[in-house]
Amino acid sequence: MEKIEFVYAAFIRTTPEKLWEALTSGAFSERYWFGFRFEAELKAGGKLRILPPKGMEQNGDHVGEILVCEPGRKLVYTWKQNDKPEIAQKRDGLSRVTYELTPMGTQVKLRLIHENLLPEDIEKDPNTFGGINNGWPAVISSLKSLLETGEAIAFSPACSTK
Amino acid sequence: MQKSTFMYVTYIRTTPEKLWAALTQPEFTRQYFFNTTQESEWKPGASWKMKAPDGSTTDGGEVIEIDPPNRLVLKWRHELKPELHAEGYSHMTYLIEKAGTAVKLTVTHEMDKAGSKLIEGVGHGWPTILASLKSLLETGQPLEETRQWKGGCKGE
Numbered sequence: 068m069e070k071i072e073f074v075y076a077a078f079i080r081t082t083p084e085k086l087w088e089a090l091t092s093g094a095f096s097e098r099y100w101f102g103f104r105f106e107a108e109l110k111a112g113g114k115l116r117i118l119p120p121k122g123m124e125q126n127g128d129h130v131g132e133i134l135v136c137e138p139g140r141k142l143v144y145t146w147k148q149n150d151k152p153e154i155a156q157k158r159d160g161l162s163r164v165t166y167e168l169t170p171m172g173t174q175v176k177l178r179l180i181h182e183n184l185l186p187e188d189i190e191k192d193p194n195t196f197g198g199i200n201n202g203w204p205a206v207i208s209s210l211k212s213l214l215e216t217g218e219a220i221a222f223s224p225a226c227s228t229k
Numbered sequence: 230m231q232k233s234t235f236m237y238v239t240y241i242r243t244t245p246e247k248l249w250a251a252l253t254q255p256e257f258t259r260q261y262f263f264n265t266t267q268e269s270e271w272k273p274g275a276s277w278k279m280k281a282p283d284g285s286t287t288d289g290g291e292v293i294e295i296d297p298p299n300r301l302v303l304k305w306r307h308e309l310k311p312e313l314h315a316e317g318y319s320h321m322t323y324l325i326e327k328a329g330t331a332v333k334l335t336v337t338h339e340m341d342k343a344g345s346k347l348i349e350g351v352g353h354g355w356p357t358i359l360a361s362l363k364s365l366l367e368t369g370q371p372l373e374e375t376r377q378w379k380g381g382c383k384g385e
Contacts, residue, residue, distance in 0.1 A: 080364055172373055173372070173374070174360075208238075208239050221329055222240075
Protein backbone atom coordinates (compact mmCIF):
# COMPACT_ATOMS: atom_id res chain seq x y z
CA MET A 68 0.00 0.00 0.00
CA GLU A 69 1.16 3.50 -0.80
CA LYS A 70 2.22 5.35 2.36
CA ILE A 71 1.92 9.09 2.29
CA GLU A 72 3.22 11.63 4.76
CA PHE A 73 3.07 15.39 5.06
CA VAL A 74 6.08 17.19 6.53
CA TYR A 75 6.21 20.89 7.42
CA ALA A 76 8.69 23.04 9.29
CA ALA A 77 8.17 26.42 10.88
CA PHE A 78 10.50 28.70 12.82
CA ILE A 79 8.86 30.74 15.55
CA ARG A 80 10.28 33.47 17.75
CA THR A 81 9.26 32.04 21.08
CA THR A 82 10.39 29.54 23.71
CA PRO A 83 9.81 25.76 23.66
CA GLU A 84 7.62 26.15 26.76
CA LYS A 85 5.34 28.72 25.16
CA LEU A 86 5.14 26.79 21.90
CA TRP A 87 4.30 23.62 23.83
CA GLU A 88 1.52 25.38 25.66
CA ALA A 89 0.13 26.81 22.41
CA LEU A 90 0.19 23.37 20.78
CA THR A 91 -1.47 21.53 23.66
CA SER A 92 -3.93 24.00 25.18
CA GLY A 93 -7.53 24.26 23.99
CA ALA A 94 -7.71 27.97 24.84
CA PHE A 95 -4.78 28.59 22.47
CA SER A 96 -5.82 26.17 19.74
CA GLU A 97 -9.27 27.77 19.46
CA ARG A 98 -7.52 30.99 18.47
CA TYR A 99 -5.29 29.67 15.68
CA TRP A 100 -6.87 26.34 14.58
CA PHE A 101 -10.09 27.48 12.88
CA GLY A 102 -11.74 27.45 16.29
CA PHE A 103 -10.98 23.80 17.00
CA ARG A 104 -10.27 22.93 20.62
CA PHE A 105 -7.39 20.59 21.42
CA GLU A 106 -8.08 18.60 24.58
CA ALA A 107 -5.69 15.91 25.72
CA GLU A 108 -4.47 14.08 28.75
CA LEU A 109 -0.81 14.91 28.30
CA LYS A 110 0.78 11.55 28.97
CA ALA A 111 1.58 8.47 26.93
CA GLY A 112 -1.69 6.56 26.52
CA GLY A 113 -3.74 9.69 27.26
CA LYS A 114 -6.92 10.37 25.30
CA LEU A 115 -7.15 13.23 22.87
CA ARG A 116 -9.98 15.08 21.19
CA ILE A 117 -9.94 17.96 18.74
CA LEU A 118 -13.42 19.45 18.99
CA PRO A 119 -15.00 21.54 16.23
CA PRO A 120 -16.35 25.00 16.95
CA LYS A 121 -20.03 25.90 16.72
CA GLY A 122 -21.19 25.82 13.13
CA MET A 123 -18.56 23.34 12.02
CA GLU A 124 -19.94 20.28 13.80
CA GLN A 125 -20.21 18.54 10.44
CA ASN A 126 -16.42 18.34 10.49
CA GLY A 127 -16.73 16.07 13.52
CA ASP A 128 -14.23 15.81 16.29
CA HIS A 129 -10.95 14.02 15.88
CA VAL A 130 -10.32 11.47 18.58
CA GLY A 131 -6.97 9.90 19.20
CA GLU A 132 -4.40 8.85 21.71
CA ILE A 133 -1.15 10.39 22.89
CA LEU A 134 1.70 8.02 22.02
CA VAL A 135 4.69 10.11 23.12
CA CYS A 136 4.63 13.09 25.44
CA GLU A 137 7.89 14.87 26.23
CA PRO A 138 6.84 18.37 27.34
CA GLY A 139 8.66 21.14 25.49
CA ARG A 140 10.24 18.64 23.10
CA LYS A 141 8.01 16.12 21.40
CA LEU A 142 4.39 15.10 21.10
CA VAL A 143 3.12 12.18 19.04
CA TYR A 144 -0.57 11.38 18.76
CA THR A 145 -2.92 9.37 16.61
CA TRP A 146 -5.55 11.17 14.62
CA LYS A 147 -8.77 9.52 13.54
CA GLN A 148 -10.30 11.08 10.48
CA ASN A 149 -14.04 11.22 10.05
CA ASP A 150 -13.98 8.94 7.04
CA LYS A 151 -16.69 7.84 4.71
CA PRO A 152 -17.06 4.03 4.94
CA GLU A 153 -15.36 3.42 1.57
CA ILE A 154 -12.29 5.35 2.74
CA ALA A 155 -12.31 3.91 6.27
CA GLN A 156 -11.88 0.40 4.88
CA LYS A 157 -8.70 1.46 3.08
CA ARG A 158 -7.00 2.60 6.29
CA ASP A 159 -4.19 0.59 7.75
CA GLY A 160 -4.40 2.01 11.27
CA LEU A 161 -4.85 5.60 12.29
CA SER A 162 -2.73 8.40 10.95
CA ARG A 163 -0.14 9.83 13.30
CA VAL A 164 0.96 13.39 14.02
CA THR A 165 4.38 14.28 15.45
CA TYR A 166 5.48 17.70 16.71
CA GLU A 167 9.21 18.10 17.32
CA LEU A 168 10.35 21.29 19.05
CA THR A 169 14.01 22.30 18.77
CA PRO A 170 15.32 25.51 20.34
CA MET A 171 17.62 27.45 17.99
CA GLY A 172 18.86 30.64 19.63
CA THR A 173 16.01 33.13 19.78
CA GLN A 174 13.63 30.89 17.85
CA VAL A 175 12.17 27.40 18.03
CA LYS A 176 11.97 25.05 15.09
CA LEU A 177 8.66 23.23 14.94
CA ARG A 178 8.79 20.17 12.73
CA LEU A 179 5.46 18.57 11.97
CA ILE A 180 5.07 15.13 10.45
CA HIS A 181 1.64 13.69 9.64
CA GLU A 182 2.09 10.13 8.46
CA ASN A 183 0.26 6.96 7.55
CA LEU A 184 -2.04 8.95 5.29
CA LEU A 185 -4.07 7.94 2.24
CA PRO A 186 -4.05 9.71 -1.13
CA GLU A 187 -7.58 10.87 -0.19
CA ASP A 188 -6.13 12.92 2.69
CA ILE A 189 -4.26 15.13 0.22
CA GLU A 190 -6.38 17.78 -1.51
CA LYS A 191 -5.30 18.65 -5.04
CA ASP A 192 -7.26 21.92 -5.13
CA PRO A 193 -5.06 24.49 -3.36
CA ASN A 194 -7.93 26.97 -2.95
CA THR A 195 -9.41 25.37 0.13
CA PHE A 196 -8.32 24.59 3.66
CA GLY A 197 -9.50 21.01 3.18
CA GLY A 198 -6.89 18.25 3.00
CA ILE A 199 -3.93 17.67 5.29
CA ASN A 200 -1.65 19.54 2.88
CA ASN A 201 -3.81 22.69 2.86
CA GLY A 202 -4.88 22.67 6.49
CA TRP A 203 -1.56 22.42 8.31
CA PRO A 204 0.23 25.37 6.64
CA ALA A 205 -2.74 27.61 7.53
CA VAL A 206 -2.89 26.38 11.13
CA ILE A 207 0.85 26.63 11.73
CA SER A 208 1.08 30.06 10.03
CA SER A 209 -1.67 31.29 12.32
CA LEU A 210 0.05 29.77 15.38
CA LYS A 211 3.28 31.60 14.49
CA SER A 212 1.39 34.89 14.12
CA LEU A 213 -0.33 34.36 17.48
CA LEU A 214 2.92 33.67 19.33
CA GLU A 215 4.87 36.48 17.67
CA THR A 216 2.21 39.22 17.48
CA GLY A 217 -0.51 38.19 19.95
CA GLU A 218 -3.00 37.88 17.10
CA ALA A 219 -3.79 34.75 15.10
CA ILE A 220 -4.70 35.07 11.42
CA ALA A 221 -8.39 35.69 10.77
CA PHE A 222 -9.17 33.30 7.94
CA SER A 223 -12.52 33.61 6.22
CA PRO A 224 -14.95 31.21 7.90
CA ALA A 225 -16.05 29.59 4.64
CA CYS A 226 -12.97 27.36 4.70
CA SER A 227 -11.81 28.88 1.45
CA THR A 228 -8.80 31.01 0.64
CA LYS A 229 -10.82 33.07 -1.85
CA MET B 230 9.61 12.96 -16.57
CA GLN B 231 11.07 12.48 -13.10
CA LYS B 232 11.12 15.66 -11.07
CA SER B 233 12.35 17.00 -7.77
CA THR B 234 9.88 19.41 -6.22
CA PHE B 235 9.85 21.47 -3.07
CA MET B 236 6.64 23.26 -2.18
CA TYR B 237 5.88 25.44 0.82
CA VAL B 238 2.80 27.44 1.76
CA THR B 239 2.71 30.17 4.36
CA TYR B 240 0.11 32.79 5.30
CA ILE B 241 1.34 36.27 6.16
CA ARG B 242 -0.66 39.13 7.60
CA THR B 243 0.25 41.76 5.00
CA THR B 244 -0.83 42.92 1.54
CA PRO B 245 0.23 41.40 -1.80
CA GLU B 246 2.03 44.66 -2.65
CA LYS B 247 4.09 44.68 0.53
CA LEU B 248 4.91 41.00 0.15
CA TRP B 249 6.01 41.56 -3.45
CA ALA B 250 8.31 44.39 -2.35
CA ALA B 251 9.74 42.24 0.44
CA LEU B 252 10.47 39.39 -1.97
CA THR B 253 12.25 41.53 -4.56
CA GLN B 254 13.71 44.68 -2.97
CA PRO B 255 17.22 44.62 -1.46
CA GLU B 256 16.35 46.67 1.65
CA PHE B 257 14.00 43.84 2.62
CA THR B 258 15.87 40.74 1.38
CA ARG B 259 19.01 41.81 3.27
CA GLN B 260 17.06 41.51 6.50
CA TYR B 261 15.61 38.00 6.17
CA PHE B 262 17.42 36.26 3.26
CA PHE B 263 20.87 35.84 4.83
CA ASN B 264 21.88 39.39 3.92
CA THR B 265 21.65 38.67 0.17
CA THR B 266 20.20 40.91 -2.51
CA GLN B 267 18.60 40.13 -5.85
CA GLU B 268 19.46 42.06 -8.98
CA SER B 269 17.13 42.15 -11.97
CA GLU B 270 15.26 44.57 -14.18
CA TRP B 271 12.24 42.46 -13.18
CA LYS B 272 10.74 42.00 -16.65
CA PRO B 273 10.33 38.87 -18.78
CA GLY B 274 13.68 37.71 -20.17
CA ALA B 275 15.73 39.93 -17.83
CA SER B 276 18.69 38.34 -16.11
CA TRP B 277 18.32 37.61 -12.40
CA LYS B 278 21.10 37.30 -9.84
CA MET B 279 21.35 36.70 -6.14
CA LYS B 280 24.35 38.40 -4.54
CA ALA B 281 26.15 37.60 -1.30
CA PRO B 282 27.24 40.55 0.85
CA ASP B 283 30.76 40.34 -0.69
CA GLY B 284 29.26 40.87 -4.16
CA SER B 285 29.71 37.30 -5.39
CA THR B 286 26.83 35.76 -7.32
CA THR B 287 25.36 32.84 -5.39
CA ASP B 288 22.57 31.97 -7.83
CA GLY B 289 21.61 33.25 -11.24
CA GLY B 290 19.14 32.87 -14.05
CA GLU B 291 16.38 34.87 -15.64
CA VAL B 292 12.87 36.11 -15.20
CA ILE B 293 10.48 33.82 -17.07
CA GLU B 294 7.14 35.24 -15.95
CA ILE B 295 6.37 38.32 -13.92
CA ASP B 296 2.98 39.66 -12.86
CA PRO B 297 3.37 41.97 -9.84
CA PRO B 298 2.13 41.43 -7.14
CA ASN B 299 0.74 38.01 -8.03
CA ARG B 300 3.27 35.75 -9.66
CA LEU B 301 6.98 35.47 -10.40
CA VAL B 302 8.70 32.58 -12.17
CA LEU B 303 12.50 32.45 -12.24
CA LYS B 304 14.95 30.20 -14.01
CA TRP B 305 17.43 29.52 -11.21
CA ARG B 306 20.88 27.94 -11.18
CA HIS B 307 23.23 27.72 -8.25
CA GLU B 308 26.66 29.27 -8.91
CA LEU B 309 28.95 28.63 -5.91
CA LYS B 310 29.07 24.90 -5.23
CA PRO B 311 30.26 22.91 -8.28
CA GLU B 312 28.04 19.88 -7.71
CA LEU B 313 24.91 22.04 -7.44
CA HIS B 314 25.96 24.23 -10.37
CA ALA B 315 26.36 21.09 -12.49
CA GLU B 316 22.68 20.23 -12.02
CA GLY B 317 21.77 23.20 -14.22
CA TYR B 318 18.58 25.23 -14.07
CA SER B 319 15.66 24.84 -11.74
CA HIS B 320 12.41 26.78 -11.76
CA MET B 321 11.17 28.77 -8.79
CA THR B 322 7.67 30.21 -8.60
CA TYR B 323 6.19 32.67 -6.11
CA LEU B 324 2.39 32.66 -6.15
CA ILE B 325 0.76 35.39 -4.05
CA GLU B 326 -2.98 35.32 -3.30
CA LYS B 327 -5.20 37.25 -0.95
CA ALA B 328 -6.69 35.06 1.79
CA GLY B 329 -9.04 37.01 4.02
CA THR B 330 -6.97 39.39 6.14
CA ALA B 331 -3.77 37.65 5.13
CA VAL B 332 -1.85 36.75 2.00
CA LYS B 333 -1.09 33.20 0.94
CA LEU B 334 2.41 32.71 -0.43
CA THR B 335 3.16 29.47 -2.26
CA VAL B 336 6.79 28.81 -3.16
CA THR B 337 7.42 25.99 -5.62
CA HIS B 338 11.00 25.14 -6.52
CA GLU B 339 11.50 22.29 -8.93
CA MET B 340 13.95 20.66 -11.28
CA ASP B 341 13.44 18.17 -14.11
CA LYS B 342 15.68 15.63 -12.43
CA ALA B 343 15.08 13.02 -9.75
CA GLY B 344 17.06 13.34 -6.51
CA SER B 345 18.27 16.91 -7.13
CA LYS B 346 20.73 18.10 -4.46
CA LEU B 347 19.78 21.70 -5.21
CA ILE B 348 16.13 21.04 -4.45
CA GLU B 349 17.11 19.11 -1.31
CA GLY B 350 19.22 22.09 -0.23
CA VAL B 351 16.61 24.75 -0.88
CA GLY B 352 14.13 22.51 0.93
CA HIS B 353 16.10 23.27 4.11
CA GLY B 354 16.62 26.94 3.26
CA TRP B 355 13.15 28.08 2.20
CA PRO B 356 11.30 27.30 5.47
CA THR B 357 13.80 29.36 7.50
CA ILE B 358 13.81 32.22 4.99
CA LEU B 359 10.03 32.34 4.67
CA ALA B 360 9.55 32.13 8.45
CA SER B 361 11.86 35.12 8.82
CA LEU B 362 10.05 37.00 6.03
CA LYS B 363 6.75 36.42 7.82
CA SER B 364 8.21 37.68 11.10
CA LEU B 365 9.63 40.76 9.35
CA LEU B 366 6.31 41.68 7.74
CA GLU B 367 4.20 40.97 10.83
CA THR B 368 6.47 42.27 13.60
CA GLY B 369 9.02 44.50 11.86
CA GLN B 370 11.82 42.17 12.98
CA PRO B 371 13.18 39.23 10.99
CA LEU B 372 14.37 36.10 12.81
CA GLU B 373 17.88 36.53 14.23
CA GLU B 374 19.20 33.39 12.55
CA THR B 375 18.62 34.52 8.95
CA ARG B 376 20.10 38.00 9.11
CA GLN B 377 23.71 37.16 8.27
CA TRP B 378 25.36 35.45 5.32
CA LYS B 379 26.58 31.98 6.26
CA GLY B 380 28.74 31.15 3.30
CA GLY B 381 26.00 29.76 1.13
CA CYS B 382 24.73 27.20 3.59
CA LYS B 383 21.26 28.77 3.60
CA GLY B 384 20.50 27.44 7.00
CA GLU B 385 21.33 23.82 6.30
